[in-house]
Amino acid sequence: MSRYVFKLPDLGEGTVEAEIVGWRVKPGDTVAEDDVVVELMTEKAAVEVPAPVSGRVLSITGAPGDMVPVGAELIVLETQAAGAAAAPAASAAAPASAAPAAARAPAAAAEPRSNGNGAAVHALEPAAARSTRVATSPATRRRAHEAGVDLRQVAGSGPNGRIVPKDLDAYVARRGPAPTPLRTAPKPVAAARGPAAGATEEIKVIGLRRVIAQRMSEAKRNIPHFAYVEELDITELESLRRHLNGRLPAGAAALTYLPLLALALVRVLREFPQCNAHYDAERGVIVRHRAVHLGIATQTPDGLKVPVVHDADRRPLWELAAEMRRVSEAARSNKAKREELTGSTITITSLGKLGGIASTPIINAPEVAIIGVNRAVERPVVFEGAIAIRRTMNLSSSFDHRFVDGYDAAAMIQALKECLEHPATIFLDA
Numbered sequence: 046m047s048r049y050v051f052k053l054p055d056l057g058e059g060t061v062e063a064e065i066v067g068w069r070v071k072p073g074d075t076v077a078e079d080d081v082v083v084e085l086m087t088e089k090a091a092v093e094v095p096a097p098v099s100g101r102v103l104s105i106t107g108a109p110g111d112m113v114p115v116g117a118e119l120i121v122l123e124t125q126a127a128g129a130a131a132a133p134a135a136s137a138a139a140p141a142s143a144a145p146a147a148a149r150a151p152a153a154a155a156e157p158r159s160n161g162n163g164a165a166v167h168a169l170e171p172a173a174a175r176s177t178r179v180a181t182s183p184a185t186r187r188r189a190h191e192a193g194v195d196l197r198q199v200a201g202s203g204p205n206g207r208i209v210p211k212d213l214d215a216y217v218a219r220r221g222p223a224p225t226p227l228r229t230a231p232k233p234v235a236a237a238r239g240p241a242a243g244a245t246e247e248i249k250v251i252g253l254r255r256v257i258a259q260r261m262s263e264a265k266r267n268i269p270h271f272a273y274v275e276e277l278d279i280t281e282l283e284s285l286r287r288h289l290n291g292r293l294p295a296g297a298a299a300l301t302y303l304p305l306l307a308l309a310l311v312r313v314l315r316e317f318p319q320c321n322a323h324y325d326a327e328r329g330v331i332v333r334h335r336a337v338h339l340g341i342a343t344q345t346p347d348g349l350k351v352p353v354v355h356d357a358d359r360r361p362l363w364e365l366a367a368e369m370r371r372v373s374e375a376a377r378s379n380k381a382k383r384e385e386l387t388g389s390t391i392t393i394t395s396l397g398k399l400g401g402i403a404s405t406p407i408i409n410a411p412e413v414a415i416i417g418v419n420r421a422v423e424r425p426v427v428f429e430g431a432i433a434i435r436r437t438m439n440l441s442s443s444f445d446h447r448f449v450d451g452y453d454a455a456a457m458i459q460a461l462k463e464c465l466e467h468p469a470t471i472f473l474d475a
Contacts, residue, residue, distance in 0.1 A: 049098055049122040053085075053113050060087045061198045062114045065107045066252040070120075074102045082120055085113075086252045100124035110251040114198065181208035192217055218327055253347045264410045271446040274403045275458050278428075279421060280436045282468045302438075303341075303395060304366035306418065309464035309471045310393070311337050311358045317457040319449055321390050323411040331413075331448055340389030340409055343373045351409055352376040353389040362472075393418065404441045413448050416461075417441035 053063060063085040070082045079095045083105075086092075100122035107113050179196045181189075185208060189196050192213075199216045201208040250258060282305060290299045314321045314337055322333045339357040343350050352372035357365060375381035392409040393416050400420035408415050421438040428435055440461065444454040464471050 047124045048103070049100060049124050050118055051097055051120045051122065053115050053117050053119045054094075055115050056085075056087055056092055060115065062112050063087045063092070064251060064255065065109050065111050065113060066091065067109050068105055070102050070105070072102050072104055076100065076102060076122070086256065091253070094119075096120075096122070098122060098124050110249045110255075114195075179208060180205060185210055185213055189213055215327060253350075257348050260410070261407055264407050268408050268410060269446040270405070270408060271444045271449070271451055271454055272405050272441070273444070273451075273454050273458055274439055274441045275462055277438050277440060277462050278426070278435050278466050279438050282465050283421070283436050285468045298366075298370060300362075300366055302418065302421065303393065304362060304369055305468065305471065306416070306461075306465065307339055307354075307357060307365055307369065307393060308362055309461055309468075310339075310391070310416065312464060312471060313457060313460045314358075314391070316460060317453060319453060320414040320444070320457055322413050322448070323390065324413060324445065324448060325411065334390040336390070338388050338390045339369075340392030340412070341369055341373055342392055342394035342406075342409075343376045345377045345379075347379070350376040350381070350386065351389060351392055352381055352385050353387065355384075355388065391415070396420075403439050406441060406443050408443050408445055413445035414454075414457075415443050417443075 056063065064087075066084040066086050068083050069080075070076055076082060076096045076099065078097065078099045081093045082096045082102075083094050084091060085094060103121040103123050105120050106118050113119060179199075180201065180203075181196060185196075188210075189199070194213065194217065196208060196213075199208050199212055200206075202212050203209045279302070282302070286300055286302065286305065293299065318333045318335075319331075321337055322331050324330075325332055336356050337358040339354045340351040341354060343352055352375060354360070354365065354368045354372060357368075360368060372381065372385050375385060389409065389412065391412055391414050394406050395418035396404070398420060400418060403419060404417045406415045406417040417440065419439040419441055421436055423434055423436050425432050426435045426437065427433075440458060442454065442458055444451075
């Protein structure tokens with residue numbers, strides 16, 4: 046019998062730690078090589094980690110919600126092979142060999158936010174391979190202590206790996222507030238028998254929900270939102286939509302407002318390129334995109350995701366509608382590929398029939414604009430000097446006021462309003 050210590054491998058893309066979402070095994074279980082033993086959540090994706098060898102589980106490290114640094118002990122297996130890393134020291138090579146196996150099975154990512162600004166993300170050295178005392182200045186060490194950053198997790202770019210201030214700044218900007226590794230999960234409140242006044246339930250915030258909470262907080266805290274709401278008369282748009290749907294074969298998916306809105310948005314963004322952009326905080330630059338990679342905010346059983354229709358500006362209406370349905374369904378069913386959940390340059394969000402009168406959507410950073418669709422209703426309005434029943438809908442939008450002036454934001458929404466109220470113009474060439 047041999048004891049095999051499997052440590053958390055480097056999962057790539059600068060990952061320095063991962064959150065345990067759920068264990069698939071427990072001590073005493075027998076596993077075969079390549080059986081999934083644990084599901085992890087990194088800043089980029091959910092990852093299913095397979096067993097590197099066959100054996101019996103002796104111990105596991107961490108509970109759902111705990112953060113485990115790269116290089117830390119994850120699971121200990123008892124194996125039959127005589128030469129299979131008989132001591133923990135010999136198992137140190139396990140992360141390097143297991144990393145491709147772990148990285149080859151990424152599940153749907155949360156993102157819904159991508160590092161589409163082109164900034165390099167550097168892989169960091171595992172904590173286990175770093176010395177206890179890192180080389181840096183007292184001032185940097187104090188700043189790291191105040192920020193709750195373990196300097197052993199920061200890659201140094203100075204001489205002999207010395208950590209300089211810009212290394213700490215880049216690490217903090219990339220990770221946000223660093224959670225303490227292996228936090229102890231709060232004890233659940235004892236279940237009451239039957240309904241009881243004042244009874245509570247504690248639900249640990251882990252996995253995708255934790256990522257959503259963190260990113261929403263960062264976006265709201267760091268981005269000064271400029272909100273703008275405009276009312277649209279979509280009577281003609283509804284007439285066109287019904288006409289197009291009436292020509293569909295039986296059983297075909299009906300056209301909704303969203304593809305028409307997306308097509309109009311693509312057209313309008315030609316005149317407002319500052320709204321189809323990313324803010325690269327590390328380099329302090331705005332990156333304007335010629336192509337429109339359209340994020341479609343999608344509610345899923347796991348939480349909000351933003352699948353992406355890449356090159357939406359090159360797609361005709363029916364192709365655009367089909368691709369929007371496809372990526373949204375892939376996100377809901379956890380079948381979306383990583384590239385289908387990253388790289389959006391502007392996002393559309395809709396609550397469908399729950400759209401309400403107005404909303405204040407939160408920007409999907411690093412983007413600088415988001416368009417929200419509210420409920421369409423018929424109501425009496427003054428039209429050409431008389432009272433008429435018209436179909437109306439509000440568009441709610443938010444812009445990063447640091448880089449999109451209020452005038453430009455309002456002008457863009459007015460141009461979008463004109464396209465949607467006169468839908469024939471959506472299909473005209475520039």
